[in-house]
Each structure stands twice: as structure tokens, then as C-alpha cells.
Amino acid sequence: MPTIHLTTFIAAPADVVFDLSRHIGLHKQSMSAYKEEAVAGTRFGLIEKDETVTWQAKHLFKNRLLRVKISEMKKSEMFMDEQLQGDFKMMKHEHYFKPCDNGTILIDLFHFESPYGMFGRWFNSLYLTKYMRRLLEQRNNTIKEYAETDKWKKLLIQ
Numbered sequence: 001m002p003t004i005h006l007t008t009f010i011a012a013p014a015d016v017v018f019d020l021s022r023h024i025g026l027h028k029q030s031m032s033a034y035k036e037e038a039v040a041g042t043r044f045g046l047i048e049k050d051e052t053v054t055w056q057a058k059h060l061f062k063n064r065l066l067r068v069k070i071s072e073m074k075k076s077e078m079f080m081d082e083q084l085q086g087d088f089k090m091m092k093h094e095h096y097f098k099p100c101d102n103g104t105i106l107i108d109l110f111h112f113e114s115p116y117g118m119f120g121r122w123f124n125s126l127y128l129t130k131y132m133r134r135l136l137e138q139r140n141n142t143i144k145e146y147a148e149t150d151k152w153k154k155l156l157i158q
Contacts, residue, residue: 001090002129004110008140011103012147015076018097019156020143021106022047022070022079026155030142031135034058041067049073052084060131066091089113089120106143108136 010017020026023046024038036057038044047053047070054067066086073079076097083091096107114120114128146152 001111001113002124002132004108004129004133004136006106006108006110006133006136006140008106008108008144009100009103010106010144010147012152014097014099014104016152016156017104017106017143017147018076018079019046020146020152021095021097023155024053026142026146027139030139031057039065049079054085068093087115089115104147106140108140110136 024042024044028036028038034057036055038053039056040054041052042048043053049070049072052067052069054065056063056065058064064087066088067084068081068086068091069084071080071082078094078096080092080094082093090111090113092111094107094109094111096109098105098107110132112124112132114124116123146155
């Protein structure tokens with residue numbers, strides 16, 4: 001089972017990075033190239049523990065649905081989302097927020113398993129793992145851009 005481990009430094013407080021990481025609108029913006037939309041569950045604002053969101057997007061030449069649930073959350077420290085429905089055989093994404101001297105270290109652990117046995121494992125090694133890493137990096141760059149400027153205030157302070 002592939003695991004993607006990303007570490008991103010963000011020059012902003014952990015509580016800001018934590019809230020931006022679970023903001024539906026910011027996630028949608030970070031995935032705009034894939035026309036990602038929240039179509040069911042929590043569709044706006046901050047997603048909380050035990051809530052679900054269903055995303056619709058175009059990935060790999062096909063419209064896809066992914067329904068996830070926030071299965072674990074410790075405010076400003078971590079949260080985990082897990083696939084309830086979608087194309088993966090299994091998907092779990094752990095998000096950790098570690099305060100440091102000048103900001104926050106965002107740690108992503110993205111675990112997934114593709115269906116189709118040996119063909120799925122082959123596809124992971126040749127393409128899917130790199131594709132998913134790029135998506136996560138793109139998402140984190142958007143979070144970083146908002147957190148390190150005043151843009152986050154428009155999203156989180158209302």
C-alpha cells in the first residue's frame with residue numbers, strides 16, 4: 001500500500017493552518033483545475049469531526065466521486081479523513097500541525113490502495129503515486145499562500 005509523506009513549512013500559527021486545511025472553499029479553490037465541487041455533506045465552511053463531504057471532480061479523464069468522513073480530530077493538532085465511497089480500495093489522509101519557532105510544520109500522511117490487484121499496484125508505481133503527490137503539494141501550496149498573507153482572514157473571520 002503506497003504512503004505519501006509530505007512536510008510543508010508554513011510561516012503562520014498552527015490554528016490558522018489547521019482551519020485552512022479543513023476549509024471546504026479553500027480545498028475547492030486548490031483543486032479548481034480539476035473542477036472539484038463539494039456536492040453533498042458539508043459543502044461550505046469548516047468541516048468538523050464525524051462530518052462527511054462528497055467531492056466531484058475530473059481526474060484521469062473521468063468524472064469521479066469521493067465521499068470522505070473526518071474520523072478523528074484534535075483541534076489545531078491533527079485530523080484524519082477516510083474514504084467512505086470512491087475509486088480507491090482504501091484511502092486515509094492524516095494531517096498533523098506542529099508549531100515551531102516561526103510558524104507551523106504541516107505533515108501529510110496519505111495512505112491509499114488501488115483496486116485491481118497487480119494491475120493496480122503497477123499503475124500506482126508508474127503513475128498514480130506521483131499524481132497524488134502533485135495534488136497534495138498543490139493543495140499545501142494554496143494553504144501556504146493564504147496562511148502567509150492576509151487572505152486567510154477573508155475566509156476564516158466572518
